Amino acid sequence: MSEIRVREADAADNPALTALSKACPSGGGVRVYVDRSPDYFALTRLQGDRWWVGVAEVADGIVGSISAAARTVYLHGAPRDAWYVSDLKVAPRFRGPRLAVADRLVAALQEAGGAVTGFDAPGVLLILAGNRSMERRTAGPRGLARLDRFATLRSLAIPALWAPRGRRAGPAVGRAAAGDLEEMAALWRRVASRRQFAPALDAGSMARTIAAAPGLAAESYLLARGPDGRLEGFLAHWDQRELKRLVISRYPPHLAALRRLYNLAAAAFRAPSLPGGGSPLRIHSLFQVCVPADRPEVLRHLLLHACAAARRRGAALLQLGLDRRDPLLRAVRGLCAQATDAHAYATTAAGRYHGPSLDDRPLHVELALV
Numbered sequence: 001m002s003e004i005r006v007r008e009a010d011a012a013d014n015p016a017l018t019a020l021s022k023a024c025p026s027g028g029g030v031r032v033y034v035d036r037s038p039d040y041f042a043l044t045r046l047q048g049d050r051w052w053v054g055v056a057e058v059a060d061g062i063v064g065s066i067s068a069a070a071r072t073v074y075l076h077g078a079p080r081d082a083w084y085v086s087d088l089k090v091a092p093r094f095r096g097p098r099l100a101v102a103d104r105l106v107a108a109l110q111e112a113g114g115a116v117t118g119f120d121a122p123g124v125l126l127i128l129a130g131n132r133s134m135e136r137r138t139a140g141p142r143g144l145a146r147l148d149r150f151a152t153l154r155s156l157a158i159p160a161l162w163a164p165r166g167r168r169a170g171p172a173v174g175r176a177a178a179g180d181l182e183e184m185a186a187l188w189r190r191v192a193s194r195r196q197f198a199p200a201l202d203a204g205s206m207a208r209t210i211a212a213a214p215g216l217a218a219e220s221y222l223l224a225r226g227p228d229g230r231l232e233g234f235l236a237h238w239d240q241r242e243l244k245r246l247v248i249s250r251y252p253p254h255l256a257a258l259r260r261l262y263n264l265a266a267a268a269f270r271a272p273s274l275p276g277g278g279s280p281l282r283i284h285s286l287f288q289v290c291v292p293a294d295r296p297e298v299l300r301h302l303l304l305h306a307c308a309a310a311r312r313r314g315a316a317l318l319q320l321g322l323d324r325r326d327p328l329l330r331a332v333r334g335l336c337a338q339a340t341d342a343h344a345y346a347t348t349a350a351g352r353y354h355g356p357s358l359d360d361r362p363l364h365v366e367l368a369l370v
Contacts, residue, residue, distance in 0.1 A: 004058055004104065005056070006056050006057075006104045006107075008052065008054055008055075008112070009041075014041065017062065017065055018035075018037045018040045020062060020064075020065055020089055021034055021035070021089065022035060022247075023092070024092075032246055032247065032248050032249070033247055033249060034245070034247075035244065035247055035280065041053065042214065043244055044069060044087075046209065046243075046369055047069035047086070047369045048069030049070065050069070050070045050116050051067065052112040053065065053066075053067045054109055056094075063090065063091040063094040063101060064088075064089060064090040064101045065088070066106065066108070068113050071083075071199055073198060073200060074195060074199075074200055075122065075196060075197065075355075076360075080122075081117045081118070082124065083121060085123055086126075100142075102137070103141075106137075107144060113348075114350070122346055122355060123346065123347050123353075125147070125345055125347070126153060126344055126370070127342060127343050128342050129152070129340075138345060144351075145347045145350075146347065146351060146352040147345035147346070147347050148353055149343050149344065151343070151344040151358070151359060151362075152323070152325075152341050152344065153321050153324070153341070153343075153367075154339050154341055155339065155341070156321070157283070157338045157340075158307065158336075158337045159265075159266075160271060160310045160318055161311070161336075163307065163308040163311075164308065171298055172224070172225050172226075173222055173224050173301055174222070175222060175223070176220075176234065177219070180221075180231075181203040181206050181207055181218070183231050184223070185201060185202045185203040187290055188201050190292075191291065192290070192364065195364040196361050197363060197365065199364075201288075213243070215238060215240055215243065216236060220236040220238055221234050221235065221236045222234060222237065222302050222305050232292075232298045233302060235286050235288065235290065235299075237285075238287045239310075239315065240284075247278065248277055248278075249278060262274055262316075269311075272311065272315060283317040283318070283319055284306070284315045286306065286368075287368040288366070289320065293328060293362065294327060299328050299331035300332075303318070303320075303335065306318055307335075320337075320367075321366075323364075
């Protein structure tokens with residue numbers, strides 16, 4: 001076996017990293033991979049103000065990867081530097097404790113994370129529920145960082161079959177324009193500061209994200225306004241085809257049957273169908289969801305409008321991520337959403353998170369950037 005070397009990735013690694021992502025599908029019965037061509041690094045650049053990608057390589061190519069991105073977030077109501085860990089992938093034939101590829105990548109990430117944000121800055125990562133190999137790493141084996149679970153994120157795939165019903169009572173929903181960003185940022189500060197790991201944004205940083213993100217525009221945001229015109233909530237429905245595509249390589253039997261039922265309903269609603277295995281899903285990510293926790297009815301109105309808008313643009317599904325304890329989950333009742341859980345873990349580059357408990361507020365994670 002060739003010697004394994006870990007180093008920081010560079011632009012020349014783009015084809016190999018894209019191929020590795022396709023070769024490492026996630027899930028159990030459902031095998032899903034993310035196609036990040038043509039630019040693997042484009043998604044990572046959006047994850048934080050500072051970022052790092054590490055690779056493990058042998059003589060004939062890259063066999064593993066890991067990423068970290070740092071940005072200022074709200075923790076316990078105050079802005080603080082933190083970092084996100086993602087994209088730990090090892091090619092199937094290089095897995096296992098003998099080669100220790102994952103260990104080497106994690107150790108390199110700890111050094112990089114400490115250099116970027118300081119060794120005591122909190123980090124967060126998600127592990128898909130039921131991923132036994134990753135769950136075994138949470139105890140900090142072989143001197144690596146310990147991971148402490150503090151929340152569960154629920155990823156919801158919502159069929160884009162629904163539409164607002166007539167003139168039902170509720171907020172008026174319309175599209176945003178660049179001139180709305182200051183008002184949106186003010187609401188974001190009030191809502192996001194009540195969540196853990198929500199990015200600390202102002203109008204300028206929102207505008208920069210919109211300018212940098214392929215497929216995202218001010219008009220991608222839907223605004224909900226009350227009778228007095230006051231902004232009550234907003235979200236973006238984001239077609240990310242230029243950035244990443246989710247591909248189901250295999251449907252298990254029960255989901256293959258569910259897909260057939262869905263496609264019958266989609267035909268009746270004149271909505272896009274779900275593709276077969278090996279084809280990209282037409283899915284819109286719900287991004288920067290900003291609704292007070294005690295206003296699920298506002299999120300419900302936004303979701304119905306987002307479904308209708310996504311369907312008109314050829315999308316079959318919307319993807320929404322909420323903490324499993326979040327009162328806003330009431331907004332998706334009756335929308336036939338399929339749920340997948342991922343557990344959230346805290347750590348630090350020094351080896352373990354020792355700060356105040358993180359489970360007192362809902363977790364915020366942008367699934368669009370995962």
